Amino acid sequence: MRRVLAAATVAAGVAGVAAVVLLRRRAGHAGPGGNQPQPGNQPQPGSLRLHGNLRLSRGLATIRLVARGGARYATSAPRLFAAAGEHRQQLRNDLALQTAEDVASTLGTMKGVLMKLGQMASYIDNGLSPSVRRTLSRLQDSVPPMSPELAALVVEEELGGPPDQVFASWDPEPIAAASIGQVHRAITRDGRAVAVKVQYPGIAETIAADLGNVALLRRMLKVTAPSQDVDALLDELRERVLEELDYRREADHQRLFADYYNGHPTIVVPAIVDELSTRRVVTSELADGARFADLAEWPQSERDLAAETIYRFVFRSLYELHAFNGDPHPGNYLFHGGGRVTFLDFGLVRHFTETELEPLMQMARYLCVEHDPEMFRRNLEKAGFLRADAPLGTDQIVEHMALFYDTVRESRPLTMTGDYSSAVVRRFFDVRSPVTTYAQIPRSYVILQRINLGLFGLLGELTATANWRAIAEEIWPFVLGPPTTPMGEAELSWRARHPAPSIA
């Protein structure tokens, strides 16, 4: 068996529980037995497909299979949430989930899990076209909204009273679909306009139960790729999804980000309203602004500024806050012009320890600043990205990995393009490269693939130009360079109140 242990490819298998369930080659659940003689050439159920090797590609094929379903979900989705007009309203009303039972029948038995994994698949798969990826990530849009009564019931259970008592004003029509829930507008009794995310009743239990059955997945993945990392990857993804089911975690994350960026000139994180946030309801200040799609009409200078803000947000959060928001999909931003961006949805956040971050920093440092390939390699190995015994020349490794650092290797203005992000994705999953054979993604860093596979794609869509290296130097703890752009200058007063951590 070809030992292609590209962890990313393994992760692709994890992308669908579906995928993994289907990797089984277990027959004999139901097979001929008993006493009756078997006719000679009769097909024997359970015995036919025992041969054949397990292959990762099968997992990928299965994602496509599920995507087939996903595509259909998504094409009908706009009619539920995005399309305009009376018909949409009618359809939404007609299909609205009225009871917890409706929720279970719509999202139970793996559909909720598929939906979540579809969201995550975009940073752990390789073989899917961008359209299928988008489709999968929009699976959730196909879910009908809750009826006003059902949403009110959840609010009442969580906040102790029906919405029109708990809030001064409550809009029973949801304004958006959210992760396993929907968002309502409301005004608090002290007069603040807020967005209230309400979770589908019973969905957390359903998804948790479906995800609880991972013994099977683990076993199968182990057969597929006999590596410790399979366990770790699976655990990581599962843990992130389970965390997302508890809105209190999300509120905690959002508070952390909101506090840190409080006073920042361009980064806006809506504040959480503590007393109106619980396990299944999270209330934050209402934000309004242009959507990502609207930016297509904006002048390039504005798009560049928006991109710069997103870039600063991602890397400041990582290096200074030791936290990464793993869900940088276009729907999670609102744009206000002048580079001001509101960041929404902190359901999928990972915190990093110093020990986890240290080798990441050293990798960037030795490759881009110190130009010391051997130390770069040593840190790759230390982080677990590369097996220590890889019989490869360091120049070979650098050549393979350098693409991921292309935007920050030289100090010059550089335009992000779709081509670059595609090249990164291709390189990432290039199973033909000898380096890939010895590369893997340790559990802690799985979510960071969103930088390569999500952020760069986003900035590419904006065709954003900046001196990314210069901005990175402002942020890199081992450089902490002076401001290099007007936005960097504008950060100074905020920075004074939020000093960057000193480097190790």
Add this chain to the structure above:
Amino acid sequence: MAIPDAGQYATAAGLIERSAAAYVSGVPERPADDGFFGPASVTWKISGDVTGPVAGLRSLMVQALHPLAMAGVDQHSGWREDPVGRLAATSAYVTTISFGERAAAERAAARVRRIHTRVTGVDEVTGRRYEASDPALLLWVHAALVESTVTVRRLLGTPLAAQDADRYVAEMVVAAELVGIPAGMIPASMAQLDAYIESVRPELRCTPAAAESMAYLLDPPGLDEEIADIWQDVRYGAVVSLPDWAREMYGYTAEPLTPARREEVRQVLGILDAVFIGEPGVLEARQRITALMRAAARPA
């Protein structure tokens, strides 16, 4: 005893696609009426369960144990040449009866009754003559489907209250009448249904045609690899939910249905359902049904 070569069967390629098309064809877009059951019926409620494919396979396994019913299918229906087409035709029929307008359901039933008049012959195993329009045979087929739907749903699906099971059996009486069974013969409660099935047991046996057909269905050749993997669990669900006597007639064994195994099967069935929904028109058909059901459930 001559065992026909399994190679005589066409492959099962397109099973999902054609089943989906059959389903879509049976759910009208702008129905003039709610058909024979309607959005408040247990029939509609029960139809969307992910266990549908398992119930379908199990009911075929039970039906096939009646030598005359099996002979009729085996000798007449083009079963070997186009098994998937034959299954799709049955799916389309069942869907039309369940969700179609009354006129459409009546037309479909009349067509089936007409075809049945031409299906006669002699079963090679028992030497008995059969006629497909014989109410006794039709009743067996009907009862196997209804009982399988309830049993599989109870074993693997979401819980079904006892009174809902009884209501479902009672609702199904009209489906049996449509295909030509006199009302007086048709079980109208679970108890009657179970007693009826018990009464037929002495006539049942696993003929070579049944063994061969079911071996084909339990492991249909030509499926997409992914669907074939899913089918392992569909097959397991069907076999494990059979009554012991039926499983013994076939000579199948099944590992016990532990709670963990049950969950696993349900998960796989959920994925199969997601795949099914992915076929053209299925989501829209489901939404049409769901919208009517939600409207019926909504307080006036």
